Amino acid sequence: MTVYIIAQLKFTRRELYDRYQARFMGVFSKFKGRLLVADEHPVVLEGDWPRDKIVIMEFPDDAAAKEFQNSAEYREISVDRKAGADAIVLTARGLR
Template identity: 45%
Template sequence: MPVYVIAQLKIGDRARYQRYVDAFMPVLAAHGGRLLAADDAPAREEGDWPYDKVILLSFPDEAAFRAWAGSSDYRRIAQDRLAATTGPVIMAHGFG
């Protein structure tokens, strides 16, 4: 069953966040992940939204997501994202 990861980020250090972005895609692809959307100006339809960016990822299943999130390659680059941003990252199960 596919899983989707949604990140809503407030970016405090753009240079450090860019370093994370520059290293991100090969690490994501190595674990079967796909970048479905990344928007610096999403259209807010309802409610408050105090973030700068939204990101939507997909993985074939939860095991692939957990392998990516726990991998040494991702943990290494994630240090830059964690230092440069705040905001929630959530995982949701898809259908089928």
């Protein structure tokens, strides 16, 4: 079953987040995921959304998503993401 990782970010130290972002695709491309959305200007249709960016990644299954999330390579660069942005990160199972 397809699994999505969804991140909603509020930048706190943009220079650190930018350093993370510059290294992200080099790490991400080693895994079985697809980057579907990385938007710093989403349009809010309803409600209050006090964030700056949304990221949606697709993985073929839960194991692939966890392999990426728990990899040494991602943990290394995620230090800058965590220092540079307040994030809500979750997984969601697809319908298939």
